[in-house]
Amino acid sequence: MVRISSNYMVQRYQKDLNALDYTKTKLMEQGDGSKLHRPSDNSVDYSRYLRYDVNEGENNRYQESVKAGISWMASTQTALSGMEDIQKTFKAKTIQGANDDKDEKGGDWPAIAREMKAGIEQIISLGNTQLGDRYIFSGQADLRQPFAMSSEADLKQRGVSKTLDDRQSAFFSNASDKDSADFLHQMLSLNGDDGNTYYLNTLTGKVYTKEFVQEGYKDMIAKGYKTEAEANAAGETTFVGNVPAAIKGSTFIKDNFKNTGEVTTAGSGWSAAVNGTTVRFSTVRQQIVTYSGDMRYISMVKQNGSTEPSADTVNKTGMDIFGRDLFDDKNSGNDPSGTAMVNNMLTVYAKTKACDAHWLSSDGVTLADVANQVTLQAHTETGARSGLYTDMKDILTNHQENITRDITNVSGTDVAELATKMMQQQTIMSMSLSMGARILPLSLVDYLR
Template identity: 25%
Template sequence: MRITNNTMTYNFLNSLTKNLEKESKIQEQLADGKIIHRPSDDPIKAVRSLRNNTSLSVNTQYTQNAKDAQSWMQTTDGAMSDLSSIMTSIKEKVVQASNGTNDQQAVQAIGTDIDGLINQIVNIGNTKIGDRYIFAGQKDKTTPFVRSGDVVTYDGDLNKISMPLQPGMVSPNQDSVNLTGKDVFGSGGTEILNNLLEIKQHLMSGTSADQQWLSSTGLANLDTDHASILQAQTALGSRMSMYEMAGNMLEGNNTIITQDLASNEDLDIPKAVTDLKTSETVYQTALQAAAKIMQVSLADFL
C-alpha cells in the first residue's frame, strides 16, 4: 500500500478532528452535568429519559391534584366543624327555651340569638377557597346560599368536583373532593336551614304551645340534622385520609422517578474531568507531532 504525504496529512487531520469533537462533547456535558443533549448521544438512554420525563410529568400532576384536594377538603372539614359547633349551641339554647321556666320575652330573646346563629350558618355555607365556593357544587363561582327574611335559597348545583389521582375514568364516588349543599343541608340544599328557621319562628312566638313543640319536634329535628352533618363530615374525613395516603405515595414515586432520571442522565463529573484532561493532552501531543510531520516535503531531500 502506497502511503503519500497527502494520505498522512488527511489521516492526521481526520484523527485530530475526532479528538476535538470528543473534547467538545465532554465540555458540553460538563457545562450542565448531563450526558445526553440529543438522541444521537445515546439512543437507549435518550428513550429511557423520555419515558422517565413523561412519567414524572404525569406523576407531578397527580401529586398536585392530591395537594389541591387536601387543601379543599381541609377547608371543608373546618367549615363542617364550625357548623357542628353552632348546631350544638342552637340545641343548648332550644333546651333552655323549652324547659318551661322562661317567660315569653325570654324565649323570644333566645329566638333572636338563634336567628344570628342561622346567619352564621349561611355565611359558613358560603365559605370560599380562593375564589371558589366550596359548597356550590360545580357552580363554584356562584354564591350558593342567599337568605331573604325567613327564606334561604340554594343557587349551587349538586355536581361533584373531581381531582383524580390516577389515569382512567373519573369516578365521582372515588375522586370527588367537595360536599354540595344537599350533602350538608339535606334536600334541595336547604332542608336543615328550613328546619332551623322553623325553630326560630316558634321561639319568636314564644307561647307555651311553641315551647312544647320545641321540646319535642324541634329538638328531635335538631338531633337528626346534627347527625346528618356529622355523617357528611365523617364521609369527608374518609376521603381526606385516602387522598393523604395517595399523596404520600405519589411524592414517593416522584422521588424514585427523579432518582432514575439522575442515574440515567447525570454526568460522572470526576471521570469527565479526567477524560477531558486526557483528551487535551492527546490533542497537544498530536499538534507537536504534526509540526514535524507537516514540515516534511520534497525540498527536505534535495
C-alpha cells in the same frame, strides 16, 4: 509516489485530529450535567429518559392536584366544624325552649330566639365560605354565592312536617323508605276545620289523628303489635281516612310545595275531606334559605388509572351539608333544595319565637339533632377523604424521588469520570498536535519563513 503518500498521511492525520476534537466537544457538552442531548447520543437511554420524563410530568400534576385538594378540604372542614358547634348550641337552645314552662313574657323565649337566629345567620355565612374567589359549597358553579336568606320583612308560608322519633318511626314503618331523606322519618301536618291536627303519610295516603301518632300508637305496641301493618292485619283501626292523591310515586308534594317547603299557589288552596272533616296544610310563617349552586362535584385526580368519583371528589354541596327532607327527597318529585336542614332550623326558630314549647318538645329537638347529624356526616366524610389525600401526597413525594433517581441514572453525567476523560482527551490532543508538527512534511510556507 512520495507526494501521494505525503498527502494521504496529512489527510489521515487531519481526520484523526477532527475525531479527537469531536470527542472532546461531546465531552464538553456534558458539562451541563446531562449526557443525553439528542437521541443519537444513546438511543436506548434516551428512550428511557423520555418515558421517565413523562412520568415526572404526570406525577407533578398529581402532586399539584393533591395539594389543591387538601387545601380545599381543609377549608371545608373548618367551615363544617364551625357549623357543628353552632348546631350543638342550637340543639341545646331548642331543648331549653322545650322545657320552658313560662309564658311568653315571663320566660326566656325572646333571648333563646335571638340566639337561634344569630346561629342560623352564622351557619349561612359559613356556607358562603370562599377559597380565593371560589365558593367551596357551590358545587361546580363555584363563582356563585350559594346561600341566601329571604328578608324577615317578607316571610313565606312553609309547610309543617311531623318528624317521628325512633319509636314512632319503628311503628309507622311505611312512613319512609329508601327514597326518603336520611335520618328523617316524616309525615305532613294538616289542620282540620274541627280545630284538631292531623298527620298525613305521604307514601300511603293514610291520615292519622295527632293523638294517635303522639300517644295512641303506644297502646298498639302494648297489645303486642310492633308495626302498624301488624295492627291493621289484626283488625285494629289506626287511621281515620285517606287522601288518595298522596301515595308513593305521585307528585302530591311537588304539586303543592316548592323544594324548600314553601307552599305553592296550588297548595295554598288545597283541601280534602277526611271522615267528614275538611283538612288543609299546616303552615308556619318564616324566612326561607335558597341555594344557587349546583349538586355537581369537583374531582382532583390523585393517581393514574380510571377516575373514581367516589374517591377523587373534594367538595361538598348544599345537599351534602344540609341534607333533604319531606319536601325535597326522592319521593317528593322535587329536586334537592340544598337547604333542607337550615330551613328546618328556621322552622324551629319560628316556633320558638311563637313560644310553642309542645312542638319544640315533640318535633323541634329531633329536627335540631338531625341537622347536626347531617353536617357531622359530611364532616366525617371530608375528614376521611382528606386523610386519603394526605397519604397520597406522601406516596407521590416518594414516587417523585424514585423518578428523579431514574432520570439521573439514565441521563446524568458522572462528573469524576467526565473530568478524567476530558484530561485524557486534552492530553491526547496536545500530543497529537506536537507529533504532527514534527512528522508532517514541510510546506512552501515553511521554506519561505
